[in-house]
Amino acid sequence: MMLILSSLPVISQKSSEPRDEFTLLTMPYNQRPLSLYKGQLEVNAGYKFAVRSRTYDSNGDLILLKDEGTASVYHYYLLELKYGITDFLELTAETYYSKHGIRSVTTEYYSLSDNITVNTLSTIKGMGDLLLYGTLRLPIDFKWVDFGIRGGMYLPTADNKTSQPTNTVTNITAANTFTVNYQFNEKNGYGVPVYLLSSDLKFTFSKISLETDFTFKDPVKEGQNIRWDQSLTANKTFTYSNNSYQYLLSRSFEINAALHFQATGWFNIKLSSDFMKSSGGWTEYYGSKYKNPETNLFVLEPGCEIQVSPALTIYEVTGFPLAGKNMDGPFYLFITASINMFPFFK
Amino acid sequence: MKNIKMAKYISLIPGLLFLFCISGCKKTEYNLLDPESAGKWYSYNAENSSLPGNSVYGITKDGTNNLWVTCYGNGVAEYQNGVWKSYNLSNSNILSNYTTAIETTSSGDVLIGTGNGLSYMTSAGAWYYYRDASVSYMNINTIKIASTGAIWIGTEGQGYYYFGGSGFEHYMSGINVNAIAEDGNGNILLGTDNGLYKYSGTQLSTSSVPYLTISDGLPSNEITSLLVDSKARLWMGFYYGKTVSCLEGSQLHQISLMDGADSTIVWDIKEDKKGDIWFATSRNGLIRYDGVVSHSYKTYNYPGEIPENNFASICEDKDGNMWFGTFNSGIIKYTLPLE
Numbered sequence: 001m002m003l004i005l006s007s008l009p010v011i012s013q014k015s016s017e018p019r020d021e022f023t024l025l026t027m028p029y030n031q032r033p034l035s036l037y038k039g040q041l042e043v044n045a046g047y048k049f050a051v052r053s054r055t056y057d058s059n060g061d062l063i064l065l066k067d068e069g070t071a072s073v074y075h076y077y078l079l080e081l082k083y084g085i086t087d088f089l090e091l092t093a094e095t096y097y098s099k100h101g102i103r104s105v106t107t108e109y110y111s112l113s114d115n116i117t118v119n120t121l122s123t124i125k126g127m128g129d130l131l132l133y134g135t136l137r138l139p140i141d142f143k144w145v146d147f148g149i150r151g152g153m154y155l156p157t158a159d160n161k162t163s164q165p166t167n168t169v170t171n172i173t174a175a176n177t178f179t180v181n182y183q184f185n186e187k188n189g190y191g192v193p194v195y196l197l198s199s200d201l202k203f204t205f206s207k208i209s210l211e212t213d214f215t216f217k218d219p220v221k222e223g224q225n226i227r228w229d230q231s232l233t234a235n236k237t238f239t240y241s242n243n244s245y246q247y248l249l250s251r252s253f254e255i256n257a258a259l260h261f262q263a264t265g266w267f268n269i270k271l272s273s274d275f276m277k278s279s280g281g282w283t284e285y286y287g288s289k290y291k292n293p294e295t296n297l298f299v300l301e302p303g304c305e306i307q308v309s310p311a312l313t314i315y316e317v318t319g320f321p322l323a324g325k326n327m328d329g330p331f332y333l334f335i336t337a338s339i340n341m342f343p344f345f346k
Numbered sequence: 347m348k349n350i351k352m353a354k355y356i357s358l359i360p361g362l363l364f365l366f367c368i369s370g371c372k373k374t375e376y377n378l379l380d381p382e383s384a385g386k387w388y389s390y391n392a393e394n395s396s397l398p399g400n401s402v403y404g405i406t407k408d409g410t411n412n413l414w415v416t417c418y419g420n421g422v423a424e425y426q427n428g429v430w431k432s433y434n435l436s437n438s439n440i441l442s443n444y445t446t447a448i449e450t451t452s453s454g455d456v457l458i459g460t461g462n463g464l465s466y467m468t469s470a471g472a473w474y475y476y477r478d479a480s481v482s483y484m485n486i487n488t489i490k491i492a493s494t495g496a497i498w499i500g501t502e503g504q505g506y507y508y509f510g511g512s513g514f515e516h517y518m519s520g521i522n523v524n525a526i527a528e529d530g531n532g533n534i535l536l537g538t539d540n541g542l543y544k545y546s547g548t549q550l551s552t553s554s555v556p557y558l559t560i561s562d563g564l565p566s567n568e569i570t571s572l573l574v575d576s577k578a579r580l581w582m583g584f585y586y587g588k589t590v591s592c593l594e595g596s597q598l599h600q601i602s603l604m605d606g607a608d609s610t611i612v613w614d615i616k617e618d619k620k621g622d623i624w625f626a627t628s629r630n631g632l633i634r635y636d637g638v639v640s641h642s643y644k645t646y647n648y649p650g651e652i653p654e655n656n657f658a659s660i661c662e663d664k665d666g667n668m669w670f671g672t673f674n675s676g677i678i679k680y681t682l683p684l685e
Binding site for chain 2: 230286
């Protein structure tokens with residue numbers, strides 16, 4: 001569909017509105033179309049801080065990780081580059097870096113002669129995949145309704161192969177009394193190309209706007225990763241071996257609905273709700289293929305947009321997870337600085 | 347005009363990417379397992395299934411991946427398509443209902459060790475037996491089919507019997523041979539009450555020198571179980587031991603058993619598909635060694651799932667599930683967890 005739509009002749013919108021850069025850059029949210037203006041370049045740099053203090057089990061019951069002593073924090077850094085090819089066609093490139101460490105409860109193993117303490121830390125960090133997509137919106141002036149579709153792909157640019165663990169043995173007070181510190185090092189990235197298809201609908205009535213979007217992701221093919229095994233030698237050092245395994249990522253869809261209020265020309269507040277669900281796919285465990293568990297998460301996201309200057313806008317979103325299944329539900333703060341300009345047009 | 351042309355070409359990129367990638371699509375349909383079934387214990391006994399008895403001393407699987415178990419006092423049973431089919435004195439020509447060990451050959455024959463001789467059922471259903479008339483009893487502890495096809499039978503007090511294709515030969519009379527294993531070089535290892543013996547082509551006798559004993563670092567000479575794992579390590583379990591021994595190359599070291607006590611007997615040792623080593627013990631339940639620490643599975647920490655702490659045998663089925671035979675509570679199936 002993207003191929004067909006993108007081969008349509010590019011026609012500039014006829015507009016009776018002034019098109020000077022200042023006006024376009026300071027267009028408030030309730031009057032802004034779903035894609036950038038022709039020649040507009042937008043660079044977004046975001047930081048999300050999430051507290052992983054709760055998770056949802058397979059029955060959708062809430063588990064407080066703080067009570068189990070396994071709460072953790074999550075850092076996510078986003079970089080996004082958008083460019084308006086025309087007034088209704090936009091291209092985007094996006095990537096991220098994230099870091100997350102999960103500590104498990106310390107476990108003691110006793111026997112007649114042994115006293116072994118085991119600590120486990122699992123880290124997931126690294127660059128994410130590169131997402132490339134195009135956005136196509138209605139070729140009309142935005143007055144009170146706009147509709148857009150997005151199509152693109154996550155390219156497996158990240159090195160997602162799990163790294164060798166970096167386990168250590170400490171506190172050796174006797175031959176059979178010591179502490180084992182497991183550290184498992186996983187990485188980000190899907191490992192395979194993943195399609196992305198999305199549609200977006202926006203209505204504006206005076207200062208109130210309602211925007212909804214639907215996003216669908218589907219992996220292109222099966223992937224392969226590695227799993228590490230470790231053994232402790234008699235002199236308290238670790239040896240490692242690995243086995244490869246196959247997987248098929250789950251499909252996912254996400255629905256977001258947001259109500260915006262343009263309080264002033266430079267300040268917009270919103271309340272959005274986001275529901276994400278994944279299903280399908282499988283993962284191989286030592287020769288057997290298991291279905292991936294179905295997951296879902298519902299989050300309430302109050303937020304705001306503050307236009308500091310024509311070139312700089314700050315977005316702030318807070319996430320409050322309300323329900324879920326087989327998934328973490330972290331509370332998060334997401335702040336994004338958006339720089340806009342028309343670098344090629346005078 | 348130039349900008350419009352460039353925009354046209356750029357706008358084709360998403361579509362081209364789409365076509366390129368679907369040409370490399372590879373998603374195959376598989377029979378998938380439910381993750382909810384992982385990490386679960388399932389118990390089969392004479393009360394809740396067609397298993398004929400609750401004392402499961404031996405477990406093996408045949409070439410079609412059906413399970414075969416011994417039920418001491420009740421013959422043997424074959425597990426096929428969710429049903430246990432029993433073979434005992436009342437419905438077959440099995441030598442005795444007091445079955446102690448079981449093995450299958452590559453051609454589908456079943457060898458059954460009993461309290462007084464060997465029963466043999468061919469894949470066609472014909473029964474044969476072997477009982478050494480020169481001895482007063484022939485209590486079989488263990489059966490091993492070597493990679494050459496030779497049959498090794500360990501007995502209680504009568505040493506071992508060897509069948510190489512032309513009749514049974516008897517060696518080491520007077521010795522208890524409790525366990526038999528084969529290493530990667532085709533050497534046969536015999537666990538006895540007098541230490542570990544190694545057969546490298548010459549049959550053993552009571553005057554043969556053991557390969558390993560207490561003087562070589564073993565915690566005990568009374569070896570009850572053996573396993574050569576996928577990493578070529580030789581594991582040895584003992585009678586009333588606190589540790590198990592692991593011979594790795596020329597290095598011998600001891601692994602302490604979780605909650606090991608003086609009365610722990612290691613009756614069987616097996617490796618699962620993850621490479622963890624499982625020990626079936628008397629009074630100390632099941633123990634899993636993951637390469638770093640030992641994990642204990644007993645009635646107190648798995649109430650309702652582990653019916654007793656006395657385990658006699660272990661086998662892994664074709665799907666990687668672990669089967670554990672108990673002394674008094676039938677057999678338990680464990681589907682390995684996903685972590």
